[in-house]
């Protein structure tokens with residue numbers, strides 16, 4: 027019975043069970059009174075002997091909130107027993123926050139309506155007959171310290187800080203771009219005026235030959251800020267400002283003039299798309315990508331045919347520099363390092379040094395192979411470093427790559443720019459509405475579902491949302507858990523996105539009966555990654571992308587209106603990049619950060635975000651589960667979705683949903699769906715990933731404060747699985763009690779599927795998102811060792 031999900035959810039207090047006397051006949055009030063007198067309980071108020079304080083009486087066996095029409099307390103809301111250490115001050119409207127065994131078991135299909143099972147409650151756990159326990163959702167959660175501000179009246183909408191400037195004030199031609207480009211931007215790309223960073227970048231980069239460090243908010247148009255001057259100056263070889271031909275013909279074999287490096291394949295492809303659109307006004311200029319995960323042979327062939335602008339991941343470019351003889355960097359005038367801090371963070375320092383070194387080593391050719399003078403191009407090699415945030419490692423990258431660089435920001439004056447640098451206010455776009463939810467570990471999962479459910483309750487309120495999760499295993503699990511069962515059962519789909527796109531369950535509403543669910547992480551094959559991202563961008567129905575930090579940088583999907591950080595980012599800079607997937611180019615957007623009560627609450631102040639609003643998981647659950655929850659259909663042929671209709675209050679629905687999810691996991695063992703295994707694996711990787719927050723922020727994300735049992739519940743597990751660093755199966759990390767085998771720890775670290783850590787650079791020299799090899803494992807161990815110093819009791823470094 028351990029795993030059959032038959033739960034006995036009765037609250038009998040701490041006292042030993044006494045034999046029950048059953049009273050029949052007469053009025054229910056008299057029966058109730060007699061029953062209570064027999065138990066020596068004169069009134070409904072009881073006394074908590076342990077605390078010496080009066081407490082609300084726990085509900086007797088088998089009496090519900092009216093589920094069975096046998097409610098002894100009539101309409102009076104029945105409160106649950108409060109136990110020590112439990113969150114204080116919760117008042118759940120509409121009755122008890124717990125769900126009776128009877129209704130839950132009925133809901134999970136294990137008990138017929140009307141039947142009652144017996145058992146005993148131990149602490150805050152529910153016993154099944156054979157002993158294993160399942161912890162209740164709303165009890166024994168750590169108390170939250172944060173006091174939420176009263177919601178203020180609707181304020182004036184904040185003026186977007188990353189929007190294009192007004193057309194009257196600025197235009198691209200006035201900044202020094204040719205009429206041809208300016209016309210193309212306004213007529214074909216619908217860009218009439220530049221953004222601030224474009225306004226400040228285009229003039230110096232089109233006229234001067236200095237290196238530059240571009241820094242501006244997410245979604246402020248940095249890509250075009252560096253691309254436009256490059257295209258302008260290459261075009262100037264063959265056409266003057268008014269578009270008149272200079273008589274010089276430039277074509278794909280005229281030389282490689284610019285190399286753009288970006289940390290992920292997705293970002294490279296995105297930059298390539300922007301550039302392709304731009305080059306439609308100068309089709310004689312040819313660009314291409316060289317990125318990991320694609321055929322090196324065809325990349326070589328494209329390089330041989332000739333290319334003027336190359337977009338690459340550092341690993342793959344180093345590979346081509348070493349092995350592709352036709353790759354001549356003598357004519358290269360620009361090296362752009364997009365998302366510079368991320369490039370360094372991913373461990374590409376050696377590759378970057380090698381690339382910069384090789385490009386500098388080559389003599390600068392003043393004319394190309396055909397003898398065409400390259401005077402319109404910079405007379406020295408220009409390096410442009412680009413990021414929304416600046417970490418210390420960017421400084422190092424600057425030292426490696428920049429010489430006499432100018433620092434260009436979106437600010438109006440140099441003074442403002444200095445202030446930005448000094449104060450490190452590389453903030454989120456002003457119009458982005460930032461908020462956080464304090465959710466304890468146990469109700470985290472249902473809180474997420476409640477948030478999504480209220481998000482999609484109204485048609486058109488949100489079209490696209492992104493959920494950030496710390497590691498690939500956890501992304502896989504949450505995708506499988508939240509997808510429609512009918513879709514996974516009937517999987518005859520052989521397309522690339524067969525396992526990464528599905529209909530969502532649980533979060534649909536009458537207004538949005540179809541919501542598409544997507545998953546993306548670095549352990550997926552490159553064609554799957556590309557197809558999934560394209561499908562997400564093109565999806566017309568409301569859609570949710572569950573992803574790792576692989577999507578946190580540069581990804582530009584303008585229709586994203588909501589970002590949820592279900593697992594907090596590993597650093598504040600990453601947090602800014604994640605939130606920056608919404609509120610782009612002046613659009614509105616919302617970002618919600620999940621934090622747990624306790625040390626994580628300190629992160630709120632650390633963020634120093636203006637107008638950051640907070641709410642409790644109770645509030646989210648109340649809003650989200652105000653209407654019944656649709657459970658997934660068991661098969662495609664089921665006409666109606668089963669709905670949790672028997673549960674009437676949002677909190678009862680939340681508990682019922684949690685039990686349903688736990689039940690699904692247990693039943694998956696029988697059906698062979700591997701959901702339980704996936705949950706266990708996700709849990710392990712999640713714990714490991716939690717230990718990799720940057721050192722300065724580990725005071726908030728303190729692994730010693732994590733309660734493994736409670737965290738397991740957020741993965742639908744009834745107990746914490748073993749295998750975290752090779753230790754025993756049930757552990758609570760507290761006070762450095764943990765010990766585990768080193769060999770297994772190394773193994774665990776080496777197989778961590780966290781996308782934040784490059785794994786594949788020893789062999790394919792790609793972008794670090796692929797199969798683990800020995801060298802990568804060694805580097806990873808070193809990195810893990812470094813980041814794990816504060817978690818030594820966890821011993822997985």
Ligand SMILES: Nc1ncnc2c1ncn2[C@@H]1O[C@H](COP(=O)(O)OP(=O)(O)OP(=O)(O)O)[C@@H](O)[C@H]1O
Nearest residue numbers: 190217219220221244245246247248249580582611
């Ligand atoms: N002048 C402009 N007018 C209107 N839209 C623009 C303009 N410039 C860029 N955009 C749009 O703004 C969005 C964000 O641009 P981009 O991806 O270059 O931002 P970014 O600053 O590089 O962001 P991140 O730091 O997140 O990578 C894109 O959808 C782009 O098409």
